[in-house]
Amino acid sequence: MSSKKKPVIGVFKFASCDGCQLSLLDAEDELLAVAGAVEIAYFPEASRAMRGGPYDIALVEGSITTHHDAERIQDVRRKSKTLITIGACATSGGIQALRNWKDVGDFVRMVYPSPQFISTLKLSTPIAEHVPVDFELRGCPINKYQLIELITATLAGRKPNIPAYSVCIECKRKGNVCVAVAQGTPCLGPVTQAGCGALCPSYDRGCYGCYGPMESSNTRSLSAQFRILGENDPQICRAFRGFNAWAWQFRKASEESERA
Amino acid sequence: MSGNRTIRVDTLARVEGEGALEIKLTGDRVRDVKLRIYEPPRLFEAFLKGRHFSEVSDIVARICGICPIAYQMSAVHAIERAFGVEIDPAVRLLRRLFYCGEWIESHALHVFLLHAPDFLGYEDSIAMARDHRALVERGLRLKKIGNRIITLLGGREIHPISAAVGGFHKAPSKNDLRDLEPDLQWAVEASVETVKLTAGFEFPDFEQDYLCVALSHPDEYPFNEGHLISNHGLKIDAAQYEDLFVEHQVKHSNALHSMLRGSGSYFVGPLARFNLNFDKLTPLARQAAVDAHLAPPVKNPFRSIVVRAVEMVFGFEEALRIVREYQPPAKPRASVTPRKASGHAITEAPRGILYHRYALNEDGLVTEAKIVPPTSQNQKRIEDDLREFAAQVASWPLDEATRKCEQAIRNYDPCISCATHFLRLKIERE
Numbered sequence: 219m220s221s222k223k224k225p226v227i228g229v230f231k232f233a234s235c236d237g238c239q240l241s242l243l244d245a246e247d248e249l250l251a252v253a254g255a256v257e258i259a260y261f262p263e264a265s266r267a268m269r270g271g272p273y274d275i276a277l278v279e280g281s282i283t284t285h286h287d288a289e290r291i292q293d294v295r296r297k298s299k300t301l302i303t304i305g306a307c308a309t310s311g312g313i314q315a316l317r318n319w320k321d322v323g324d325f326v327r328m329v330y331p332s333p334q335f336i337s338t339l340k341l342s343t344p345i346a347e348h349v350p351v352d353f354e355l356r357g358c359p360i361n362k363y364q365l366i367e368l369i370t371a372t373l374a375g376r377k378p379n380i381p382a383y384s385v386c387i388e389c390k391r392k393g394n395v396c397v398a399v400a401q402g403t404p405c406l407g408p409v410t411q412a413g414c415g416a417l418c419p420s421y422d423r424g425c426y427g428c429y430g431p432m433e434s435s436n437t438r439s440l441s442a443q444f445r446i447l448g449e450n451d452p453q454i455c456r457a458f459r460g461f462n463a464w465a466w467q468f469r470k471a472s473e474e475s476e477r478a
Numbered sequence: 479m480s481g482n483r484t485i486r487v488d489t490l491a492r493v494e495g496e497g498a499l500e501i502k503l504t505g506d507r508v509r510d511v512k513l514r515i516y517e518p519p520r521l522f523e524a525f526l527k528g529r530h531f532s533e534v535s536d537i538v539a540r541i542c543g544i545c546p547i548a549y550q551m552s553a554v555h556a557i558e559r560a561f562g563v564e565i566d567p568a569v570r571l572l573r574r575l576f577y578c579g580e581w582i583e584s585h586a587l588h589v590f591l592l593h594a595p596d597f598l599g600y601e602d603s604i605a606m607a608r609d610h611r612a613l614v615e616r617g618l619r620l621k622k623i624g625n626r627i628i629t630l631l632g633g634r635e636i637h638p639i640s641a642a643v644g645g646f647h648k649a650p651s652k653n654d655l656r657d658l659e660p661d662l663q664w665a666v667e668a669s670v671e672t673v674k675l676t677a678g679f680e681f682p683d684f685e686q687d688y689l690c691v692a693l694s695h696p697d698e699y700p701f702n703e704g705h706l707i708s709n710h711g712l713k714i715d716a717a718q719y720e721d722l723f724v725e726h727q728v729k730h731s732n733a734l735h736s737m738l739r740g741s742g743s744y745f746v747g748p749l750a751r752f753n754l755n756f757d758k759l760t761p762l763a764r765q766a767a768v769d770a771h772l773a774p775p776v777k778n779p780f781r782s783i784v785v786r787a788v789e790m791v792f793g794f795e796e797a798l799r800i801v802r803e804y805q806p807p808a809k810p811r812a813s814v815t816p817r818k819a820s821g822h823a824i825t826e827a828p829r830g831i832l833y834h835r836y837a838l839n840e841d842g843l844v845t846e847a848k849i850v851p852p853t854s855q856n857q858k859r860i861e862d863d864l865r866e867f868a869a870q871v872a873s874w875p876l877d878e879a880t881r882k883c884e885q886a887i888r889n890y891d892p893c894i895s896c897a898t899h900f901l902r903l904k905i906e907r908e
Contacts, residue, residue: 233518236494237543237636243591244583244635246622250614253604264591265602266491266884283518313540316525325524330734332727338519359543359636417633421640421648422810426536428637456530461540 225274225373228260230294232280232287233314233342237359238305239263239279245362252366256373271297275372277365281307281314281342288339288348295349300372303345304365306358310430311464313358315342318464344464353378358428358461361413381412384432385425388416397424404444406457409435409467430462437471451475483876487884492592492602494544495894499887501864506872511864513857513887517894526847531557531643531816531838538834538849539637542893544587547580547628548827550641551702552834552849556716557643560821560838563814568807569645570702571800575655576631576641577701577825578797582624582665583635584828585748585786585793588891589676590617593783596885597679613675616668620790623661627797630654645811655801662798669790670766676784677770682882684867685777688859689741690750693826699758699792700751702825707754708744709775716822719833725850736855743858746830747890748785749776760795763788779863779889786891816842827852829891853892860890 229239243249243264259269276298282288295301303309311318317325318341326333345351355368364380371378381387385407389396397403397419405424407416411432418425431437437458444454458472483503490497496517502509522541529537535553539546551573558565565573590613591603600606607614625635630650632638640646691712695704707713714722725734738744752759752767756774759767767773767788776785820837830852837846867886871879 231496233520235540235543235546237540237546240494240543240587240636243587244621244625246618246625249618250604250607250611253607258604261602262489262491262496263494264492265604266595267601267605268489268491283520286516287518313522313525313537314520317521320525322521325521326519328524328527329519329521330727332729336519338521358540359634414634418639418647421633423639423642423647426639453530456533460533460536 224255224257226257226259226272227275227277227369228271228273228294228298229258229263229277230260230279231263232278232291232308232345233283234280234305234307234312236263236279238308238357239277241304241360241362241365245366248366252369256369273298274300275369276301278303278308278345279305281311281344282348283314283339283342284337285339291345291348300352301345301349302353302355302368302372303351304355305360306356306428306430306461308345309354309356309465310462311342311344313461313463315464316459317342342464355380356411356429357413361415364413382433383412384408384435385410385412385414385416385419385429388412388414389419392416392420394419397422398443398447402447404447404449404457406440409437409440426460427458427468428461430465431467435467437467438474441471441475451478487880490884490887492595492888493892493894494542497892497894499864499883501868501883503868503872506869508865508868508872511861511868513861513864515857515894523847523849526844529844531561531814531836531842531844534836534844535641535643536637536639541849541851543636544584544893545580545827545829546637547576547632547641548825548832550638551577551825552823552832553836554641554643555702555823555825556821556834556836557838558821559823560819560836561643561814561817563644563812565645565812566807566809568649568805569811571804572631572646572649574701575627575797575800578793578800579624579627579631581828582790582793583621583628584624585790586617586621586624589672589783589786589790590614590621592891593888594676596881596888597783616672620665620668620672623665624793626661627658630658642811644814645807645809647810649806649810651806652804655804658801659798662794662801665794666762666791666798669787669794670762673766673770673784673787673791676787677772679783681778681780682867682870684780684870686779686863686866688745688750688775688777689738689743690753690775691738691744691746691831692751692754693824693831694754695758697758699755699760699796700826706824706831709754710741716824716833719822719824720835720848723850725854734854735858736850737858743862744855745859746852746855747782748789748828749779749782750830751826752776752785752788759788760792760799762795763792766791779886782889816840829853829893830855851893853890853894856890856892860887860892863889
């Protein structure tokens, strides 16, 4: 009987917009099949039934920004055989990591009239800074087909087919005319991991890096190219300070432009 | 029944984001209700400072994965107002279509996957699908068509990439939109069926005299334009919003509560929109409401599921009209010249009015941002509902009372990620 037991999945949220876990519910054609193949034991956004671990797979969305969450992720890790982070917040700290270059106290005072009620950490950090992570799925938001591929591969015990090359490869495959070369539009495509299907260049705009840095990204060379296209250092800094600002390659690039 | 009882929900389910609720009862008297939003603060208004106007719509989308278009629309309209940008009529139509897609996917998600399980007695839609497979499949198909509209205009369903100040980065062709027609035709009928189905659910006997607040436009059911009105005679422009509505902070929540000066809590969202704009609904949507004996003012919040279904009919009819009328704009977006100015906008997110204000400088950088999401506006109203409703169910068995109070919260389809933090349900009896 135990050999037929369905794999148990939990979906956990930290600081985030809910969009990555929503990707699971947005897989309208696959949702009922996935739900039939696994036991979704913990997924508060979708179900009132919440069972404690252990879990075969934990899908973790969001970054760590509070003391409470820093403890909670330890508990999730202890209960989970495989821990997968989904999306830019969990993988690189998300847009809320923009606080990491500022005084978070000032930020809280800007938003809340009684800042003493608010408990928050100085930094927004990715899950892997707190616990070992088995796989990091990129994207802001993630690609739902990559998520399904990842779950399927994990359950089958094989390596997921999720490419680590840049957005440029996707553009070439689609036959897009390069927006940087043809129109002089600043584009983060050359340093950004594929996965979106080269969306922004397909819509006549430069990539803004929502899948985070690719494996061997040459950000210094791209910054130099941006300068040739007429971008100044504050503009280059902002380009790297987006949804994956705290990923080290982008962090390094934005800090270099600040010092320039 | 007497003695102490505690009903507690530490993690509220089938809502977007993290929250809990606490209700304290003495006998059948409700002593205290606290809707606690513990979703961590993400401080968007702070880090928008210093960003370029062209980045704002991409950044604010990330406040909410369920209604990113609402954030994009309030942002671009506020910035266009600051810079005095006129948009092409075709762009205006496309934005309405974009919003139709978002209302549809958001309402279908809530009606079928989040709220219907309360009425049919399941913990979730997956369990519900075992007995009601056709129902869940229909809901998923309706949701998918909403997402298809968004993907067509914006590249992807979550955090679409095409919205821009002045218009879109790229406008679709006439044929792109025409391809949607067969799906939309099916969906109009399927959503009319959904109105019938939800109207047949059992609703608790519970009515409140709501102060409803929504946009109102002279000719159409509101998305991006119009005055802000109420059923108590309010009629203002977005620029006056902060004179009349105030946010205040309570210790138990990471979301700021909104109040209308001199009136207290108020109600935004589908029910408020419906009550104030019934005559602007498209013909089949209005007829579906009439057939479901849904006449404004609807005062029972549990019937909001039927109103959402009516708004889905509207969304599909409106989308169908737009895809048939559409002629691509001469340019996908108007040119924009920054200047030192402030701009305000209110648009109708799926969950109600969403206010944005930006101050910008001559370089086009944001110097100040203010965002008031619908769920923080409804937060006080949800607590007020619970204060009344908990008394009605106070003598029920604990788990039944808890379940029913959760359902009362879900009437609002609260989006805690937007409001920043959320709910914990705890009923104590003494």
